[in-house]
Amino acid sequence: MPGTTACGRCSSMLDANSVAIDVHPPRASGTSKQIRKLTRGLRLNRAGDVAHRAHTEIRESVRRRGFQFPTMAITPRMIVPGWALIHVGEGIRGWFFFGLAAFLLFLGFFFFGSAFGGMCLGLAFGVHVGSCVSFLRQGGFATRDTASCSLVAIAGLLLFVYFPGGWLVSRFVTPVTLDIAAAPFANGDVVLVNPRAFVSSQPKPGDITLHRQARQGLRGRGYEGIVIAEGEVIDRILAQGGDKATWENGKLWVNGHESELRPLNPDRMPDKITWDVPPGHVLVVPTTSVAIDPRITVEAWKAISLVPTEDILGRVYFRTYPLSRWGRIR
Amino acid sequence: MPRFDRLELGPNPEDPGRRPPDEPAGEVVDDQYWLRKAAIERAQCNYESALRLYSRALEVDKTQVGGWVGQVQMLTFLGEYPEAELWARKALDLFKNNAELLAGRAQALCRKGDRSIARAIGDGAMAQPGESPFRWIVRGELMLDDGQDTDRHCFDKALLCSSDPLVPLEIALVCRHYGADHKALGYLRKACEMATDSAAVWYQRACCEAHLGFEDAARRSLERCLGLKPNHDEARALQTKLANRSWSAGRFFRRIFGK
Numbered sequence: 001m002p003g004t005t006a007c008g009r010c011s012s013m014l015d016a017n018s019v020a021i022d023v024h025p026p027r028a029s030g031t032s033k034q035i036r037k038l039t040r041g042l043r044l045n046r047a048g049d050v051a052h053r054a055h056t057e058i059r060e061s062v063r064r065r066g067f068q069f070p071t072m073a074i075t076p077r078m079i080v081p082g083w084a085l086i087h088v089g090e091g092i093r094g095w096f097f098f099g100l101a102a103f104l105l106f107l108g109f110f111f112f113g114s115a116f117g118g119m120c121l122g123l124a125f126g127v128h129v130g131s132c133v134s135f136l137r138q139g140g141f142a143t144r145d146t147a148s149c150s151l152v153a154i155a156g157l158l159l160f161v162y163f164p165g166g167w168l169v170s171r172f173v174t175p176v177t178l179d180i181a182a183a184p185f186a187n188g189d190v191v192l193v194n195p196r197a198f199v200s201s202q203p204k205p206g207d208i209t210l211h212r213q214a215r216q217g218l219r220g221r222g223y224e225g226i227v228i229a230e231g232e233v234i235d236r237i238l239a240q241g242g243d244k245a246t247w248e249n250g251k252l253w254v255n256g257h258e259s260e261l262r263p264l265n266p267d268r269m270p271d272k273i274t275w276d277v278p279p280g281h282v283l284v285v286p287t288t289s290v291a292i293d294p295r296i297t298v299e300a301w302k303a304i305s306l307v308p309t310e311d312i313l314g315r316v317y318f319r320t321y322p323l324s325r326w327g328r329i330r
Numbered sequence: 331m332p333r334f335d336r337l338e339l340g341p342n343p344e345d346p347g348r349r350p351p352d353e354p355a356g357e358v359v360d361d362q363y364w365l366r367k368a369a370i371e372r373a374q375c376n377y378e379s380a381l382r383l384y385s386r387a388l389e390v391d392k393t394q395v396g397g398w399v400g401q402v403q404m405l406t407f408l409g410e411y412p413e414a415e416l417w418a419r420k421a422l423d424l425f426k427n428n429a430e431l432l433a434g435r436a437q438a439l440c441r442k443g444d445r446s447i448a449r450a451i452g453d454g455a456m457a458q459p460g461e462s463p464f465r466w467i468v469r470g471e472l473m474l475d476d477g478q479d480t481d482r483h484c485f486d487k488a489l490l491c492s493s494d495p496l497v498p499l500e501i502a503l504v505c506r507h508y509g510a511d512h513k514a515l516g517y518l519r520k521a522c523e524m525a526t527d528s529a530a531v532w533y534q535r536a537c538c539e540a541h542l543g544f545e546d547a548a549r550r551s552l553e554r555c556l557g558l559k560p561n562h563d564e565a566r567a568l569q570t571k572l573a574n575r576s577w578s579a580g581r582f583f584r585r586i587f588g589k
Contacts, residue, residue: 007426021424023388025381025401025417028410036409052446 078153079161081124081131088138097131113175113190114321125162129153171196174314176210178234182288183265190321191234191329197315203282205254206261207237208329211284212311213304233286234316235264241279241309248272263287273298281306361391368400373496375530377407395425399464402434406441407503414438429458433468440468440475441507448472463488463497471504474513485517495525502534511541529559536568543581545572 028036077084081101085094104124111117132153133146178189185191193210203209213233238261239245239254246253247269252261263269265287277283285305319325357363368383381404388397398421405414418435425431432455439448452472455465470484485501498521505514518535525531536551549572555565 021392023392023397024385025405026413028413033409036411 078132078135078156081128084135085131085138088135090134090138093134094131097127097134101127101131110320110326111190111323112173112320113177113192117175117190117320125157128157128161132157175320176232176316182268185234185288186325188321189319189325191316192318192320193314193316195314198309198312203237203240203309203312203315205237205239205259205282208234208264208316209237209284210234210313210316211307212313213286213289213307214311231289232313233284233289235284235286235288236261237282237284238263239275239277239283241277241281243277243283244274245277245283246272246274247285270298270301273301275302275305277306281308282312283307359390361387361394361397364390365394365396365400368397369496372400372404373499373525373528373530375499375534377404380404381408392424395421395428395430398425399428399430399434402431402438403464406434406438411438411441415442427454427458429455429460430462430464432458433462433465437468437471440472445472445475449476461491463491463494466491467497467501467504470501471508474505474508474510482513489520493524495521495528495531498524499528499531499534502538506534506538511538514538515542527558529555529562529565532558533562533565533568536565540568540572545575548572 074084074087077087080098082094082096082098085091085097087094101124104120104127108117108121108124111120129150133150136149136153137146172194174193174195176191176193178185178191179187181187181189197207210232213231238252238259243254244256245259248271250266250269252259254261263285268287269285275283283305284307285301316329319327319329364383364387368380368387371377371380371383381401384397384400384404387394388401391397398417402414402418402421405411405417415435415438418431418438421431422428422435432451436448436452436455439445439451442448449472452468456469466484466488470481470488473481473484488497488501491497498517502514502517502521505511505517515535515538518531518538521528521531522535532551532555536548536555539545539548539551549569552565552569552572555562556569559565
């Protein structure tokens, strides 16, 4: 018909010639051509197809069993134990799961790093999985499918909640269990270390750190033996690079001024000793290390107290086990 | 390559009678002229030039669906599958349910890896009225990609649809894309019979034979190719490569075990 701009049968444009259309096709850049050439052999471009097929198979299999998938508005609520159940009206069950998981998580973090803390965190995970299974069974899973439903819940929670969360927490909190320790620590104590404390800043006097003690042979005073010192030591930084420090009569003097800082176990310090801390080092006297015999010579004390800053592994800030000594390490 | 080598300048407004060097004086330069030139370039496997010529045809007349289909096919031959798919979609906005464009899109999608969608669109192309070799080629390609042995029937149908030597040549190129050189060689032989004077066909045949380990046959094909077109650089390079090729254990075992 006159004036018609589209074909009545196939709706193709009839006035294409009068319409401004670019007739030059887009072209791939040299880099993208290279990338496509490299990935063609790897068949990476088939991954989407495989994923689509797997998704269809799983969906069909679940549909055959008469299961109703939770909607996208509810599924993310499974991240918090019991939340999805509360949302669908199962208030009592939801709050029970939430309360139990919260209590166990609290205990787990309170005793973080200890065997008891690990057990509480494991139980909290179990309660979380239980809440997810309980919610998914609302959708129509039969009792015989509980095992497979639990496996899906475990995989989903591990993948989307616990592994990313654990990775994030481990960036800032790493529990260290002390197997052999001297006062003020005891065997079996669990302390928390922040391994990223000195990523953006330098360690400074007053910080309690975990550092790596290089292997050294130390000559004793009053006996003919050599003590081998090696391992990881926790103690306070007393002075930094460029300082001159002196310990005398139970007092510390840094650059001629009396300092408030003390090592964690001052009783093990020698009577008098002076250090010139070279740049790039800090002064940490390993008074909590049982590997160091207090009877070693003054030269040996000097050698083991100067720690290169790159040997510092992190800041120690909290003791979570045992309960009697629970609290911040000062 | 000179920087302004591919710059296309229109006719000089001050001298309307003067034509660009590739426009002959005695021939009407319309869309059909550019489409004919594009087909010649395509037969010589000069897909970059053919793509430009299809674009020129569309500059003259945008309603030429053959130009759009040609562009999509050229982009696919040049390995630019996402671009080919995008361009096919754009062309399909203008020419709804055009069978050739649907087939072109299915081919691009298949090479991109979206097999399921490609298969659906390929079926859609076949459902449209009429028949064309390209649709059968794409159907065969989808089957080849799927690992089905029925691709041969589709390719045979494509050969029945047209006696153009371009059809067996392009079937062979499809087979070669999927590493089925043994299948490609048969179609290349057919193409050589149909177009004995085409250097491009002889060169493709030589490549296929060289890849399958038939070196003497490849040398003979290259001689024919260079006899038809002495300045064929790729053929010359392959000939030199074959002449300098020494014995290789890997090639020996590949030939025995057929991989």
